[in-house]
Amino acid sequence: MPERETVPVISRLEEFEQNLPGYLGNHSKLAVLLDYDGTLAPIADNPSNTIMPVEVGAILRKLAKHPQIFMCVISGRALKNVQAHVSIDGITYSGNHGLEIEYPDGSRHDYDLPADIKKNYTAMVEELKQRVEKNGAWVEDKRVSLTYHYRDTPVGLKDEQKKLATEISQNYGFRVSQAHEAIEVKPPVNWNKGEAALHILKSKFGADWSKEVRVVFAGDDTTDEDAMKVLKGFGRSFRIAADAQVETFADFRLPKQDLMMDLFKWISSVYVS
Secondary structure, three states: OOOOEOOOEOOOOHHHHHHOOOOOOOOOEEEEEEOOEOOOEOOOOOHHHOOOOHHHHHHHHHHHOOOOEEEEEEOOOOHHHHHHHHOOOOOEEEEHHHOEEEOOOOOEEEOOOOHHHHHHHHHHHHHHHHHHOOOOOEEEEOOOOEEEEOOOOOHHHHHHHHHHHHHHHHHOOOEEEEEOOEEEEEOOOOOOHHHHHHHHHHHHHOOOHHHHEEEEEEEOOHHHHHHHHHHEOOEEEEEEOOOOOOOEOOOEEEOOOOHHHHHHHHHHHHHOO
């Protein structure tokens, strides 16, 4: 089993090919799987204010049109929300950490949550809103998972409110993970971004997908580690993190989010240019 570790850093365009000589080739199919917040777009003070840079959208649209490239965005956001923010036709979208998947032809795969988990989710959201939606903190209800945002909460109150929100969520049997100035609350099922990535790759390329396609994955958060873990040894993953000591399942670390543009330029130089 792979383990988290500190990994080599890539800090400029030419280092992609230097570290991965020959990994890409326009004779090979390529699957590009991407997170959204903190990956395709810089983190904002509020999710509604997150905007993907124009130049990123432009190069992604160009890559998405290439017949050898398959593209998918796997986000913690609700499916319709991430579709609206990315707004690129012809790609696969997955929301709620992989619980919702929609393919370009409109077909879907939705993880069927048991009735008791759905009931607990509704009760949990209500209690969180009543008890910890205050002092600038708020609950982002995504219908099957939620994010508790406390970025705007006064420093002296953050830990107390975060702790209480965590306890409430766990009391309903939900799983909690840390995000950027927020906690992600997900249902207690064996499904995450990693399982979603595998499902999507198998659906598109078959059971032997690892022999059919090269894979690139990029993400910036702890929930992205689930995909990095299952793809270890089968693809190449990039963890966006400023912390030089961060331990990750990814193969490489990108110290800044704007290096994603260099990653796309590297891909484009092989497939498009």
